[in-house]
Amino acid sequence: MVVAVCEVCEWNRQQECLCIFRWSTGKVRTASANLARYIAMSTTSPPRNIEEELRALQPKIGAEVCRILGALSHACAEIGDLLRTGEDGLVDAAGNANSFGDAQLRIDLLADALIFKALKQTRCVCTASSEESASEVDIGGDPDSPFSVAFDPLDGSSVIGPNFTVGTIFGVWKGDKLRGVSGKQMVAAGMAIYGPRTVLVLSAQGCEKAGVLQYELRGAAALAGWKFLGEMAAFSDTVKLFAPANLRAAASHPGYGSLIQFYMSEKYTLRYTGALVPDIYQLMYKKGGIYINPTSAVAPAKLRLLYEVLPIAFLIESAGGVAAGADGTNRIMDMEVTDVDVRTGACFGSRSEVERCASHLPASPNVE
Structure with missing residues (x-):
């Protein structure tokens, strides 16, 4: 047993640690301490950077939204990598529930922490809200050009045990609040699919072409690159x-x-x-x-x-x-x-x- 500082909760300024790295006694398992270090080291940009690609190919989206989507894509790459190669116990019950009363797995809390940290580092997201905590959290973004993000860090986690495909869902709004908004104020959205392949689909206001952009993750998260697969568009009425x-x-x-x-x-x-x-x-x-x-x-x-x-x-x-x-x-x-x-x-x-x-x-x- 070793004592570890939870960097995630430290920046989030929570009074009580809610992540998987610490027991109520303040002690953690060595394996979990390694995961804490994994998060602390998880901010290096992958070779195929979605933020840079969107800025170059979709300039009308806006630099801040590109930065947010880039940060989310990197967090999703790491979640997918952990699901494939993570340590024992990630899909075990965490022993607590979220604010809605849903039982949480340890991987739920880890995915939540990774996304919160990625959003904080954009410095343009003022407010973030996760389904795991269900509150609007001030994460210190630029108040002169604020954005808000709502996300489900690991949707479908109840079927992880039998090894079903799961995913991450996120939406981006202009402004510093999420209560009172509708879909009409959204500026971007996306979801990651963690299955035999890790795939990311996203769309944003300002895309020069209609449709949803689709990427596939190639390589492990630390060296990963997102390969652009093309656009997804044109629903057909003939598919049964x-x-x-x-x-x-x-x-x-x-x-x-x-x-x-x-x-x-x-x-x-x-x-x-x-x-x-x-x-x-x-x-x-x-x-x-x-x-x-x-x-x-x-x-x-x-x-x-x-x-x-x-x-x-x-x-x-x-x-x-x-x-x-x-x-x-x-x-x-x-x-x-x-x-x-x-x-x-x-x-x-x-x-x-x-x-x-x-x-x-x-x-x-x-x-x-």
């Missing part, structure tokens, strides 16, 4: 693929039940993992289909508007798809974040598929 989330709602939601029967009778391909990021990425990769997450009185909404739904809506619309609420009608990008814990159902996909959802889902009186 469905990802039905919150299936418990179908038992008391006749509209949802009829939709499931339609997909089955029309021989749609079922592709659903239970993790939001890979389920959305497959729609973008296949250029069509539908992800549907309705709600009912017995199966309420679980997706959080700020940390998950709005950033994904930004990406889906940038790729030529449609992002609507639980009944397939209201545009998600118009929804306001009245509180960090606002939750909603969602329909993401091709226009014709979202319209089909709208024709079925309002039939149930149990829709929230």
Whole structure:
């Protein structure tokens, strides 16, 4: 047993250490101390720097947004590297829960710490909020040109144990607050997919071409480079693929039940993992289909508007798809974040598929 200083919590000025490196006694395992040093050394720029590439190829995005996306891309590279090569116990329970009551894994807290540190070092992000802590944290960015970032550091961590694909989701807003914003004030969004490959997709206001930029990580994080794979755009109405989330709602939601029967009778391909990021990425990769997450009185909404739904809506619309609420009608990008814990159902996909959802889902009186 050794004593270690938690650099992450020190800069975040938290009264009590919330990261995985310290027990309540102030002592940590040697392995965890090594991870603390890994974070402290985790700020070197990779050879293929997304910030520099965006500044050169997409000058209308703006230097600050390029810097933020570059920092997030590097943090995502390190999270992916840790998932592939990390030490024993990373997917063990941390023994505590986040502010929403969700059980946390040690890797949840590590991913959270890596992203917070990366954002602080941009010096242009004033406010950041993580789904793991659900509060607006002042991280000391330039108040004259402030940005705010909301993120889910490791979405789908409950399926890490069985080795399913998981991911990181983030959204960027101009300004120094996140409560009261909507998707209309977003300036960028992205998500990383940690599967057989580590892939990053992002989009920003000011891109000279429509669509979502896609990168693949090559090499270990310390020497990693992001290889540009091209743009993801143009959702098609001919792709017959469905990802039905919150299936418990179908038992008391006749509209949802009829939709499931339609997909089955029309021989749609079922592709659903239970993790939001890979389920959305497959729609973008296949250029069509539908992800549907309705709600009912017995199966309420679980997706959080700020940390998950709005950033994904930004990406889906940038790729030529449609992002609507639980009944397939209201545009998600118009929804306001009245509180960090606002939750909603969602329909993401091709226009014709979202319209089909709208024709079925309002039939149930149990829709929230």
